[in-house]
Amino acid sequence: MPRRPAPTIRPLAPSAPRRRHDATGGADLSRRLAAVRLGQGASSLHPLTDSAANAALESYDRGVKDAFDRIVPVLKRLSALQHEDDFVARAQALAQAELGFSLPLPILEKAWVSQLDMRSLFAWCVFETYEQTSDGFFRDDPLQGQPGSPAADEFNAFLLSCGFHLLDATPCADGRLAHAIAFALRLPFSSVRRRPHAGALFDVENTVNRWVKTEHRRYREGVPNPAHDDTRYLKVVLYHFSSLDPTHEGCAAHGSDDALAASCGRQRLMEFQQAVENSFCCGASVDLLLLGIDTDTDAIRVHVPGMDGSTRLDHWLDAATVYEATRHLQPEEARRRIAELATAAAASTPDPGMVRLISRLLEHNISQIDYVRQYHHGHYADAGHAERFIGVGIGFKEIHLRNLTYFAYMDTVEEGAPDMDVGVKIFKGLNVSRGLPVPVVVRFDYNGKVPGARERAVRHAQRVQEAIENRYPDLFAQGLLHALLTVRDQERHTPAEAVGSTISLTTAGGH
Amino acid sequence: MPRRPAPTIRPLAPSAPRRRHDATGGADLSRRLAAVRLGQGASSLHPLTDSAANAALESYDRGVKDAFDRIVPVLKRLSALQHEDDFVARAQALAQAELGFSLPLPILEKAWVSQLDMRSLFAWCVFETYEQTSDGFFRDDPLQGQPGSPAADEFNAFLLSCGFHLLDATPCADGRLAHAIAFALRLPFSSVRRRPHAGALFDVENTVNRWVKTEHRRYREGVPNPAHDDTRYLKVVLYHFSSLDPTHEGCAAHGSDDALAASCGRQRLMEFQQAVENSFCCGASVDLLLLGIDTDTDAIRVHVPGMDGSTRLDHWLDAATVYEATRHLQPEEARRRIAELATAAAASTPDPGMVRLISRLLEHNISQIDYVRQYHHGHYADAGHAERFIGVGIGFKEIHLRNLTYFAYMDTVEEGAPDMDVGVKIFKGLNVSRGLPVPVVVRFDYNGKVPGARERAVRHAQRVQEAIENRYPDLFAQGLLHALLTVRDQERHTPAEAVGSTISLTTAGGH
Missing domain, CATH: 3.30.1330.140 (Carboxysome Shell Carbonic Anhydrase, C-terminal domain)
Structure with missing residues (x-):
């Protein structure tokens, strides 16, 4: 096997010709x-x-x-x-x-x-x-998100303040979600453990092993915080759907059926939680969050969970709705409104830390909705x-x-x-x-x-x-x-x- | 795929005809x-x-x-x-x-x-x-070694008293070592984490993961003992060789070269130790033990380590030697003599707990040497x-x-x-x-x-x-x-x- 040479480095020219996004393509x-x-x-x-x-x-x-x-x-x-x-x-x-x-x-x-x-x-x-x-x-x-960057340090501290010591996210492995963490959710990439899987169906056994490693480090090294601190490991599933062509451009692993994608995602999350609870003593558990994303607009859906762990499949908060409800408000007022909407959308009385985190994700996603509007006419031309x-x-x-x-x-x-x-x-x-x-x-x-x-x-x-x-x-x-x-x-x-x-x-x- | 029926149970008849072991077979x-x-x-x-x-x-x-x-x-x-x-x-x-x-x-x-x-x-x-x-x-x-059996409880307590909270052994995957734990070392099978590999070359990454799980359980559940107790995880490699036909019937993975089998085993042990020491803080480490076994006679070799972690490849204590040196002694006197021999064979001043464990293994192996003499004329007829x-x-x-x-x-x-x-x-x-x-x-x-x-x-x-x-x-x-x-x-x-x-x-x- 010939060893390839060290690559010649050339910064990517910001003046390179812009790709044209033609909204008058083949769709009806x-x-x-x-x-x-x-x-x-x-x-x-x-x-x-x-x-x-x-x-x-x-x-x-x-x-x-x-x-x-x-x-x-x-x-x-x-x-x-x-x-x-x-x-x-x-x-x-x-x-x-x-x-x-x-x-x-x-x-x-x-x-x-x-x-x-x-x-x-x-x-x-x-x-x-x-x-x-x-x-x-x-x-x-x-992406300004490497370990030790200001953005990563700030978000890590915020996450802990919400009551979570680790954010482990599984988007679908579909290429249209590869930007989910850094673009759609605007999270520093180093602050999130990302493990994409087809259909967002992560491996339960592997995830339990990662949970064990995380908890072991807290016990042994107090990183990111000591094991006796009352924080949780948060597992997120991000399924996807297409608002423009829902029956063809949704998740292939779930036959473009977004209700199925959501229910399989929740099921897998619950299996992970049950695996931890059944396998370890002393109240071991994890928190769960089910999200969806529209691959045409990048607007997310949040199935806001209740403090009792309940997650509703038939009820969610849509970031596009949040966007419309807050677009004429001042920033601080808009933030308060987002938190109210998140609280109101919860399956039952929600955990305040979870509401703060979800509000932050929604605020981040508002930037992404505008990103798609600014640069892609409101939806991506490459739907496929x-x-x-x-x-x-x-x-x-x-x-x-x-x-x-x-x-x-x-x-x-x-x-x-x-x-x-x-x-x-x-x-x-x-x-x-x-x-x-x-x-x-x-x-x-x-x-x-x-x-x-x-x-x-x-x-x-x-x-x-x-x-x-x-x-x-x-x-x-x-x-x-x-x-x-x-x-x-x-x-x-x-x-x-x-x-x-x-x-x-x-x-x-x-x- | 047709489901096979529940098997018909028939206790294995102890009166079944005895297999004849014919020492006049084809060998020279x-x-x-x-x-x-x-x-x-x-x-x-x-x-x-x-x-x-x-x-x-x-x-x-x-x-x-x-x-x-x-x-x-x-x-x-x-x-x-x-x-x-x-x-x-x-x-x-x-x-x-x-x-x-x-x-x-x-x-x-x-x-x-x-x-x-x-x-x-x-x-x-x-x-x-x-x-x-x-x-x-x-x-x-x-084999009288299931979890909770008297033999398992006794050995688990003994192991802890020697300073070890887990015994993780990798024999070679060769079928001639499949009885190593229960027969050659006479250990309750449930007291040993057994992971055979070809050439006894266990997977370092997997073993680190198992170490993490073990330590996590000690932190979380205090099982088998609390994490702050000063005990170690003991990793054992058991390589093999043939005294009767050393150049043909040794370990295939090492070309029947027992010096190579031993040095590869020690190398892998040290890699595991270094992986734990490098990856975790706070003095994390593991103890190591290199053993060999003669697949003809089941007599083991012990490369007795020093307290400083050193293991010599060119020096070991042979159970056959121990057998001969103690066969005319009274049991208690024989046990003392075994401990003296183990101490003298160490690469440097040995840990007393390690000497106790090794002495026990040698004593167990003496039974197995006699087993092979009693029932297999001193060596197995099925050398291959x-x-x-x-x-x-x-x-x-x-x-x-x-x-x-x-x-x-x-x-x-x-x-x-x-x-x-x-x-x-x-x-x-x-x-x-x-x-x-x-x-x-x-x-x-x-x-x-x-x-x-x-x-x-x-x-x-x-x-x-x-x-x-x-x-x-x-x-x-x-x-x-x-x-x-x-x-x-x-x-x-x-x-x-x-x-x-x-x-x-x-x-x-x-x-």
């Missing part, structure tokens, strides 16, 4: 009219909206996606140049200018023999761009799949952008095959149909304090690559599936490290 | 002579030997293995009968008399059409016998593989017999494929060469207190069955590989539950 007229109504008043933002944050987030999102989306146009131009005499030099100049990195010489130098191996080149560029994105995330903290690569494994702390990545979280392909199959099917439509390969980034995080852990993570990634090749032999044989293997030390704030790939660069000229 | 003369010398004096037992325990253990071992070994002779007799008029009735009578259970009617009833499906029938009998063994283990406690089935998955708490089971501990075939391949290769020699299938018992334990855990364990077993079928398609297609799927509630003292199998019984007459 009534939906469009609804969207226009939803978009009305987008010029006047909600008093609680943080428009500076919106601008920064939009710039980051656009910069990263543009970097991926520049690849195909550049490769098309290379294709036209490939039989010219000075092809290699011109190709490198073009790549440097447009993509910010050089291309692998072995591939360029072989072009004259037959033709440019466009499949390998495309995968190479996607992987290079992924690595730049990962590097930039850990270097520049574009438009991911740039598949992420397989455990990790991806640096991925917080909508529709950038199809996630297939798994330890082994044997367990995760159904998720992986869905991802490959999506990319057959997105890429293979255009003759381009499915780009898969394999990732396993490890604890660098544990001897041998990095080597085990590397072997783990290699084993998963082999299992992927075995599962999709035809795609792999045709060069229509490529994988980049990466590992990352989860104990340090460092980028992912590339440790291998399926791209073969065998001549002396390259890497 | 010099080995035989060595064995005879080793066996000399077997009539006079060591003063510390528990001959009643030896007799009980031998009876249990013989009973279980005879139950498996009766299958082929019975099937041979059925083969001769299969075209007789009253075949079904005679077959059932024979099976009931010889095996203690009836055979599945659908298989018997189809015999007249062509011939008896001997492969399915053999697998069915092996699985039925496994289920009887599992039932008997949890019902009768033949003679397993009756492959055990795949996580669990098998009830398996404590030498050479009964080839273990392939795994969550997924993707991770465990190398171990599984070795097992299948062994059984190609043992069974397929005779036209008999490889019998695989898949097993996943679950925590019955966790909602949905049983269903997840069942799906897990089914997924592993599918992966096995995919990995060995030719064997499976020819009926030369059969699997029984079982699950067990680890929180209760109940037998494994059969939840499916690859044996197809499709007519109305049967199950």
Whole structure:
């Protein structure tokens, strides 16, 4: 397995051309009219909206996606140049200018023999761009949420003051929710334990293990607070639905049935709570919160729980409603009103700390509603799949952008095959149909304090690559599936490290 | 997947014919002579030997293995009968008399059409016998070591008095060590956390997780003792070697190189210790103990550690030496002498609690040395593989017999494929060469207190069955590989539950 070179770093140009969002696409007229109504008043933002944050987030999102989306146009131009005499030099100049990195010489130098191996080149560029994105995330903290950042410290203190010592959230693994933590909920990414799963159906046994680790650290180290402090571990499920096309663009794992998505989410939450209560003595328990999100508008739904632990499936507080009810108020007045609405929406008398947290989430989400109105005409143009690569494994702390990545979280392909199959099917439509390969980034995080852990993570990634090749032999044989293997030390704030790939660069000229 | 019926229980007859151990088999003369010398004096037992325990253990071992070994002779007799008029009735009578259970009617009833499906029938009998063994283990406690038994309570208290709150042992997964805990070390099975691995190379990350769970329970519940008590978690590695055929019958994972097996074991122990020390504050650590065992004689080697944590690879205390040095002493005098030998063998000044524990292990092992002398002429006749089935998955708490089971501990075939391949290769020699299938018992334990855990364990077993079928398609297609799927509630003292199998019984007459 040739080791890929350290990536050439080039900051993502904020002046890159803006992607056009065309609201007059293929959908039917009534939906469009609804969207226009939803978009009305987008010029006047909600008093609680943080428009500076919106601008920064939009710039980051656009910069990263543009970097991926520049690849195909550049490769098309290379294709036209490939039989010219000075092809290699011109190709490198073009790549440097447009993509910010050089291309692998072995591939360029072989072009004259037959033709440019466009499949390998495309995968190479996607992987290079992924690595730049990962590097930039850990270097520049574009979301301003890294451990020890002011935003993270402030939110951690706020969370504790609400009575929670850990926030563990499971959104659906759908790429349209990959931005849920950092954008839709506006939470510092380091303040949330994020474990996406298909259908938001998290693994109960694993979550109990994480709960044990959290409580053990409180007992042993008093981190984040001593075990005898009366705070709770909060487990959140975030299911999703589509307001514009509810029967097609909802959660695939639940057949686009949002009532089913919500009830399965609540069921899984209750199973987790019961597992903790049954397995441990001394009043061990956890708190639960069920949220939904509209993937068209990013407006959340909150199923406000009662202090007695009850959560209603048929009753929720919609952030769009909250937005409308408070848009003409002064900020402080709006905040009070949000808390009142949250209290009124509760399944029974709510816990005041829970109301404070939910009010904060709703306030954050108001910014996101305006973000979608400001930059996406009130709803996203890419209602369906438009991911740039598949992420397989455990990790991806640096991925917080909508529709950038199809996630297939798994330890082994044997367990995760159904998720992986869905991802490959999506990319057959997105890429293979255009003759381009499915780009898969394999990732396993490890604890660098544990001897041998990095080597085990590397072997783990290699084993998963082999299992992927075995599962999709035809795609792999045709060069229509490529994988980049990466590992990352989860104990340090460092980028992912590339440790291998399926791209073969065998001549002396390259890497 | 047809559900197999509840097994017919028949206590294993203590009057069953004794297996003959023929010391004049195929091995060369010099080995035989060595064995005879080793066996000399077997009539006079060591003063510390528990001959009643030896007799009980031998009876249990013989009973279980005879139950498996009766299958082929019975099937041979059925083969001769299969075209007789009253075949079904005679077959059932024979099976009931010889095996203690009836055979599945659908298989018997189809015999007249062509011939008896001997492969399915053999697998069915092996699985039925496994289920009887599992039932008997949890019902009768033949090893007298179940939770709450006097032996377990006594040993748990002794262990704590030595300064250890948990004994976590990893023997090699080799079937010749499956009896290590209950026979060779004579420990109550419920007092030891047993996790066999190929080459005794346990998983560091998993073991850290188990350490966290143990410590968390001490903090939360004071079980087995409060966290502030100055006791340690003791991790033991048990590697193996062969004194009679050291270059062939040692540990396959280490190329029959016992020095390598020992050094890899110590290395893994130190990695675990370092992982705990690096990952947790406040002086978190664990104690380590490296043991070896001679799979011919069951005599152990103890690499007695110093109080400073040092363990020497080139220096150990051999239980056979201890046996000879104490065989003419009175019991109390012998015990004192053992403690002196253990202290003298330490890498540096040893911890007194560790010396007490090691002395106890040596004393227990003296009984086992005599067991092998009494019942196996000083060394086992089945120096190589003679397993009756492959055990795949996580669990098998009830398996404590030498050479009964080839273990392939795994969550997924993707991770465990190398171990599984070795097992299948062994059984190609043992069974397929005779036209008999490889019998695989898949097993996943679950925590019955966790909602949905049983269903997840069942799906897990089914997924592993599918992966096995995919990995060995030719064997499976020819009926030369059969699997029984079982699950067990680890929180209760109940037998494994059969939840499916690859044996197809499709007519109305049967199950």
